[in-house]
Every structure is written in C-alpha cells, then in structure tokens.
Amino acid sequence: MNISLKNSAVLLIDFINDFNFERGERLLKHTKEIMPNVKRLKAFAKENNLPVIYINDHYNLWQADFHKIIDNCTNDWSQEVIKAIKPDEDDYFFIKPKHSAFFQTPLHTLLNQLKKTHLIMSGIAGDICILFSAKDAHMYDYSLHVPENCMASNEKQGNEYALYLMRTVMNANTEPI
Numbered sequence: 203m204n205i206s207l208k209n210s211a212v213l214l215i216d217f218i219n220d221f222n223f224e225r226g227e228r229l230l231k232h233t234k235e236i237m238p239n240v241k242r243l244k245a246f247a248k249e250n251n252l253p254v255i256y257i258n259d260h261y262n263l264w265q266a267d268f269h270k271i272i273d274n275c276t277n278d279w280s281q282e283v284i285k286a287i288k289p290d291e292d293d294y295f296f297i298k299p300k301h302s303a304f305f306q307t308p309l310h311t312l313l314n315q316l317k318k319t320h321l322i323m324s325g326i327a328g329d330i331c332i333l334f335s336a337k338d339a340h341m342y343d344y345s346l347h348v349p350e351n352c353m354a355s356n357e358k359q360g361n362e363y364a365l366y367l368m369r370t371v372m373n374a375n376t377e378p379i
Contacts, residue, residue, distance in 0.1 A: 215325030
C-alpha cells in the first residue's frame with residue numbers, strides 16, 4: 203500500500219449509516235463495493251499505529267457514543283456495512299452536526315494535539331460529506347490522500363466529479379490503495 207505514514211491520521215466518515223433515505227439503496231450498493239478496500243485501509247492504519255478517527259452523523263442522538271449510533275442505525279440494510287467497519291474501542295469517535303467532519307467538531311484540535319498534518323480520508327457520501335471535509339482540511343493546510351476506491355456516493359458520476367475537485371482544487375492524492 204503506497205501511503206505516506208509521516209504525520210498521518212485516517213478519517214472514516216459516516217460509515218455508521220442507516221441508508222434509510224432517498225437513494226439510500228444506491229449509496230449502500232456503492233458502499234458495499236468499497237468495503238474490502240476500507241477494511242484494508244483500517245487494518246493498515248492499525249498495523250502502523252496511525253490514529254483512526256471516525257466522524258459520523260448524529261442521527262438526532264447528539265451523543266458521541268458509537269454504540270448508541272450503531273444501535274440506532276442497524277437495520278437489515280445497514281448491518282453488513284456497520285459490522286464490517288465499526289469502530290474499535292481505541293478509535294476516536296466524533297459526531298458532526300453538518301456535512302464537514304471539521305464543522306463544529308473537535309477534529310482540528312485533536313489533529314493538532316496529535317501533530318498530524320496528513321489525512322487519509324475515506325467515507326460516504328463522497329460528493330457531499332467527504333468533499334466538504336476535504337475542502338475544510340485543505341483550508342486548514344492538511345495534505346490529503348482520498349483513495350478513490352475508499353469513497354462512495356449515491357451516483358458514480360457525482361463521486362468522480364468530487365474526486366476531480368479534490369485532485370485539482372485541493373491538491374489531494376486520489377490514487378487507490
């Protein structure tokens with residue numbers, strides 16, 4: 203796996219998801235396609251002692267307790283994805299009020315404290331939450347690797363366009379892992 207380890211942290215965004223919304227079935231299908239790569243990315247992070255930071259929608263629970271979020275989101279559709287990528291007890295877990303992993307969360311403060319300047323981002327939906335998070339990360343001067351095979355959106359063309367913007371505007375590396 204060709205990933206920079208120096209000053210790196212792995213962000214996993216919105217994988218705990220109920221997929222219970224318009225076009226949720228499409229996002230679930232595309233999420234299942236990337237899951238083997240996301241699991242490899244997380245295993246790589248663990249093997250190399252990189253911090254794994256989950257940032258997730260709050261589902262109106264407003265408690266940063268991944269067990270409660272998992273219980274709330276688990277259903278017949280979502281259980282396979284949640285089981286495959288749920289946080290470990292030693293992972294960081296934050297909830298977010300809006301699309302960006304940075305907006306009104308302690309993520310930037312944690313990354314500063316951990317002295318991390320390079321982010322490896324993975325998640326759903328790529329054309330919304332990952333794109334907004336990458337934009338904010340770029341504004342904070344983080345270098346970015348957003349592996350194209352670790353990000354999914356409702357529509358493939360939306361995902362491709364978001365990756366294009368991350369590459370060309372935010373100088374992100376989007377090479378697959």
